[in-house]
Amino acid sequence: FYPVAITTEEQGKRGLTKYQRNRRTTVLELIRWTMSVEQGGVLLKILLCIFLVFRINTTMRRYYRLTAVCLGLLCVILLAAITVLWVKFNNLTVQRDQLQTSYTNLTIERDQLQTSYTSLTIERDQLQTSYTSLTIERDQLQTSYTSLTTERDQLQTSYTSLTTERDQLQTNNDNMKNEMGQLQKEMETLQKKLSELEQKQRSFYYISTEKKSWTESRKDCKERGADLVIINSREEQEFISKAFGSSEAWIGLTDTEEEGVWKWVDNSRLTTVFWWTGEPNDHGGNEDCAITGYKGAGSERLSTWADYPCDHPVVGICEKRI
Ligand SMILES: [Ca+2]
Ligand SMILES: [Ca+2]
Ligand SMILES: [Ca+2]
Numbered sequence: 001f002y003p004v005a006i007t008t009e010e011q012g013k014r015g016l017t018k019y020q021r022n023r024r025t026t027v028l029e030l031i032r033w034t035m036s037v038e039q040g041g042v043l044l045k046i047l048l049c050i051f052l053v054f055r056i057n058t059t060m061r062r063y064y065r066l067t068a069v070c071l072g073l074l075c076v077i078l079l080a081a082i083t084v085l086w087v088k089f090n091n092l093t094v095q096r097d098q099l100q101t102s103y104t105n106l107t108i109e110r111d112q113l114q115t116s117y118t119s120l121t122i123e124r125d126q127l128q129t130s131y132t133s134l135t136i137e138r139d140q141l142q143t144s145y146t147s148l149t150t151e152r153d154q155l156q157t158s159y160t161s162l163t164t165e166r167d168q169l170q171t172n173n174d175n176m177k178n179e180m181g182q183l184q185k186e187m188e189t190l191q192k193k194l195s196e197l198e199q200k201q202r203s204f205y206y207i208s209t210e211k212k213s214w215t216e217s218r219k220d221c222k223e224r225g226a227d228l229v230i231i232n233s234r235e236e237q238e239f240i241s242k243a244f245g246s247s248e249a250w251i252g253l254t255d256t257e258e259e260g261v262w263k264w265v266d267n268s269r270l271t272t273v274f275w276w277t278g279e280p281n282d283h284g285g286n287e288d289c290a291i292t293g294y295k296g297a298g299s300e301r302l303s304t305w306a307d308y309p310c311d312h313p314v315v316g317i318c319e320k321r322i
Contacts (some may be wrong), residue, residue: 015198091292110181125276129174195232205229206318207244214289214308217250217316226320230254230264234302237274240317245293253290253307262290273305280307292317 106309206218218228230252231237240251261283262270276297280287285305293312294306308314 042170096117096267098218109277110197110242118319169281170203192233203322204320205240205243206320207247207249208315208318211313211315213252213309213313214250214316217314218252221316221318224318224320229271229317229319230266230268231274233272237272240292241304244317245304247303248291248293248295248314250314251292253292253320254288255282255307256288256310274303275305276303279305282307284309 033172204226206221206224206226208217210220212220214228219225228250229240231240253267255262257263262280264270271307274292276294279294280290282288286309289308289310289312290305291308292304296305296306297304
């Protein structure tokens with residue numbers, strides 16, 4: 001009986017609880033006690049063996065049920081684990097598909113970015129080239145600008161000096177014009193005086209004694225190789241007044257051709273006039289010939305001209321130039 005007891009004790013140590021091991025220990029101790037108390041009792045030993053076999057079978061059945069229960073639990077756990085793993089597998093498949101799609105999209109985007117990068121690189125190179133050429137043009141323009149600025153400054157300086165010279169020349173020109181004007185006036189005065197002197201020295205005067213019309217008096221003068229007097233200057237008027245001022249006498253002045261436009265008999269311009277106050281008045285619309293020595297002038301000996309009707313009978317003063 002010892003080998004059986006030992007085997008049972010080892011199994012108890014391997015698979016039973018502490019309580020069961022204590023019970024087994026108690027049975028073995030009882031067997032040992034029985035063996036020790038009733039040495040040689042065969043029947044008791046057989047009964048004890050049957051009891052022990054029965055007891056061992058009962059224990060084994062309990063082990064089987066426990067094992068079945070454990071196996072059931074293991075199946076349930078295994079099934080749950082398989083279910084969980086299946087769900088995880090499905091999730092991972094979906095995630096893998098999504099990742100595959102994302103990978104495809106990323107690949108497309110990468111290709112597009114690569115294309116864009118290539119285009120941008122080309123554009124960058126073109127821009128770099130353009131920048132280089134523009135830089136060169138800018139430098140050339142800068143150089144041109146500098147030279148133009150220098151030329152402009154030189155031209156400005158030349159312009160300033162030319163302006164100054166022009167102003168000086170303008171001033172000199174004005175001064176010379178003034179001087180020339182004064183000289184011109186002096187020359188005209190001298191020419192006038194010279195002309196008067198020549199007129200005085202080169203004319204003979206004659207006064208008729210018979211009173212006639214302006215036309216008849218002029219005719220008498222012409223018959224003498226002369227003409228009615230033309231008074232060209234103050235000196236000549238003074239001379240005429242002094243010589244013939246006691247009589248009203250025709251002079252060679254008429255506005256017969258155009259009323260109010262007085263002309264000398266040689267058609268020269270009337271420049272110096274010696275009309276009496278209020279004359280010429282074309283009295284009655286019929287006074288177109290001029291006299292000197294007008295009686296109405298009284299003591300006035302210089303401005304003694306007046307217009308008379310041309311057929312009015314007065315003497316005439318002739319002038320013959322030599
Ligand atoms: Ca004269
Ligand atoms: Ca008149
Ligand atoms: Ca008159």
